[in-house]
Amino acid sequence: MSRNPKAAESFDSSRPDFSPYGFSCGLWAPTPMPRPDRHNEIEVNLLRTGSLTYLLGGRRITIRAGRLALFWAAVPHQILHWETTDPYHVATLPLAWFLACGFPESFASAVLGGELVTETHAHPMDEARFEQWSADIQSGDPLSEQAARMEIQARLLRTAMTSPQGKRSRSVPPNLSRADQIACYIARHYQEPITAAQIGEAVGMHPNYAMNLFRRTFGTTMIDFLVQHRLSHAQRLLVSTDDPIIEIASASGFQSLSRFNEAFKASCGCPPREYRKRNRLRETTSVVGKAS
Incomplete structure (x- = not known):
């Protein structure tokens, strides 16, 4: 823009x-x-x-x-x-x-x-x-x-x-493509410890077929797509709350602090602590951050 x-x-x-x-x-x-x-x-x-x-x-x-x-x-x-x-x-x-x-x-x-x-x-x-x-x-x-x-x-x-x-009360409609159904499932469950097998089962596909279809459609892997969702969630929490980094890692769906630090630095070019220092919302309390 x-x-x-x-x-x-x-x-x-x-x-x-x-x-x-x-x-x-x-x-x-x-x-x-x-x-x-x-x-x-x-x-x-x-x-x-x-x-x-x-x-x-x-x-x-x-x-x-x-x-x-x-x-x-x-x-x-x-x-x-x-x-x-x-x-x-x-x-x-x-x-x-x-x-x-x-x-x-x-x-x-x-x-x-x-x-x-x-x-x-x-x-x-x-x-x-x-x-x-x-x-x-x-x-x-x-x-x-x-x-x-x-x-x-x-x-x-x-x-x-x-x-x-x-x-109205409803679930995800059936008119989504199979690949979009996978993306939707990941978007709804990225904070959970989900696997390719669970994703495939949720959308009624064999995991290998689901992974290949997703890559062909979106040009990235299901795992990379999942990690990007988790990193986006972590970035929001880093700049809008005072939560400890280990809690942010867990809340974003990462199963270990080391994996979180590794993925975050590879994607953002700096460790989570440095990212928070650079991008912290000035004079914004954690309460306000959590409400936004």
Whole structure:
């Protein structure tokens, strides 16, 4: 996302699959996408005018102006058609953050199940909210960003309370591809000591077949995907709480401190303690961090 809140971004077809956008909010131009995009974040869209049609997980879905809409962007999504010339608001929310918010099960399951979750009515204040969140996130001020995170969490909780998907009891729907079912299972259980055999059993596949299918589809292994989820969770806890590092390792799903330190340094370029020192949210208490 651009640091200029008035500049509209557009899809870069050369970006690698699953390259993260991070916690971001800004304006995007409605332009054709020559291929689907995938990134392991929740994407929230708000159109100011007209409509936008995606191919989402093989299904055509349309987003209309004024209605908050969100989906899990690890599911392939590609703009097919638009009836607007105005840039639209986009927020990307790391999956680990979304899962830590404690949204109702029916709502979280709908999002992780590959559905487009959308509200039935427009909320006139949403555009002003997006503009404020964009300014806060791009300000470089940790407290402003913290305020935006908390406000986004509250806004999505209202979506969970009012959207049709949030009101019903359901499990992951069967219209996900087999590979997406694996990714969904990992996203829901990465804090547990899960194995390839357990993942395969959960989605009704032989472990070897599941591993090969996942690699072919996502270009990475199930284990690497699992570890990245755990590391993202650990990063959030390191900068937002005072919890001891050994507790963070365990809470993130790592079975040993040595394995956590090894994986963290290989991915982040520094030990967990140094990462915390560099990225610590200034003047933010652990209580506030845990609520965001």
